[in-house]
Amino acid sequence: MTSLISANGVDLPTRRLGQTGLRLPVLGFGTAPVGLSGYQDPGFDQKQSERNSLSALDAAIDYGIKFFDTAPAYANKIPTDGWSTDRASERMLGQALSNHGSKRDQLFIATKNMFDRMDAEGIRKSLDHSLRLLQTDYVDLLQIHGIIAKPFRADNWRNFITDEVLETFLQLRQEGKVRYIGVSGYREGALSALIETGVFQVVMPQFNYFYRGAEYELVKLAQQYGVAVIPMRPLTGGLMQGMLDEFFPGQKPSANPFKVAMKYILQFDCVSTIPVGMRTAREVEENVRLIQELEQEIGLGR
Template sequence: MRKRTTLGKSSIEVNPVGLGTNAVGGHNIYPNLDEEAGKDVVRTALEQGMNFLDTAYIYGPERSEELTGQVVREHGRREDAVIATKGAHQFKGQDVVFNNSPDFLRKSVDQSLQRLGTDYIDLYYIHFPDKETPKDEAVGALKELKDEGKIRSIGVSNFTLDQLKEANKDGYVDVIQSEYNLFKREAEQLLLPYTSENDITFVPYFPLASGLLTGKYDENTSFDPDDIRAKSPLFQGETYRSNLEKVDKLKSIALKKEAQVPHVVLAWYLEQASIDAIIPGAKNKEQVRDNLKCLEVELSADEVKEIDYIFG
């Protein structure tokens, strides 16, 4: 069982397996969500020592922050939770734009604090880059908020390598969150070498590739037309069949470990340089407990290389 890990250059310690909460009040992402079930997911995470809770303004919008905050307050020990949230989305009528301006980020942090019902946020991310704001100026605003005690650490999300370098010009960035999984490994070429060299934690999102890396799908699996998987390139034609074959090769490794395929996949990520924590989502209490089982999987150096080769 792995011990707690530190996020980047901060002093914040987290369970390496956190909880992505876009299915907790994320009504704009998943239809027909049960809010009480979502709160149970967060309750179970905290009860199991899964202290790293990842939310965002746009999940809901707003509702995920509100529900997550309710459970943390109900829990009664704010220090038991490491709350990460994100901002950048700005509604202009029916349109949504990204805004990284210092004034907007300051307002966004204050509004997130209100929704979460707390007086500090452990990790605040710029959720998406805009096209106008110099990234060091945006991060500089977050540094001021950190100095004021409103946030404890600084993150960016969905930034390119050049944007990350600009954002980290003064060395203030602790964490970057970006898409990465065994099917989408572009980050290995650019982002991960930089984060490793600069003591920045890399938190991957979509670590299980919308369920494709769980081993529960086969060629006969069909998806509702409204399901994001129905249009994802990973789930189309020959690519899908090839991907299923790769996942199938993980089953022998999982069998040896007396584990399931997703546990092996999540354990593999935690073996990669600068990936200190992962945030798989969960829609029910059982999935929360199941995600934690990856901490019981110990991969040998040869097994890490074998998985790398399968998906290389």
């Protein structure tokens, strides 16, 4: 297979990032598989996995992918009462950024707070740790990480995202440690209410071919308020492959299911970029090809 890489990467279609004035390639890189050992087979080789992940990150930067989404919680899980502090995803992304130091200002790095510390001190300490691991003095996007509480609704979101949390995020932006702020989560009603506050430039709902709740209200509000939507698990987070393995074992589908998933999520104009989880350089190249095919077939730039 001939490589797509040229001296200047490849021409990936771009979209507006809400009302920030920025444009990003529609294909982004989701680093959860880089850091979460749970994405791997139980007996996987950690060192080889990290080598593969670093190759994937390097390839993505060479191909011209700009958006990289990470989080402190994207870490190797170990037996503990809380979340691991390994932060493998941030650490490896930082190594990749160091390898491409001259390109830092051309990239868009997004991370999140350690979500078991929703207080000013905890948020600041989490970000400072992230900056050290990422080997940078700022992140382009800091997001409140995935509120998963069942009562997280439009009428009670302030019980979880307090004035202290909002003020801390805004202060970090004023200090230059953060360029933009966002929020991720699993309750579309609450996220829609957060869009209406006008505080956030980006919102990250779980949104894909199987999880379509954001389609009914959130995307319309995001379009209205000029808020960028960056979908969580845009290619279904493994559900698509699991369905194929269960119902069509050993069979090759007539259409590439991941291309179908890309086509679905990119039909929405407010979707700025899709952070696809990738573990190898080969997966990066395959996803770049799918995006190029869709660009030729339906046009993706907005």
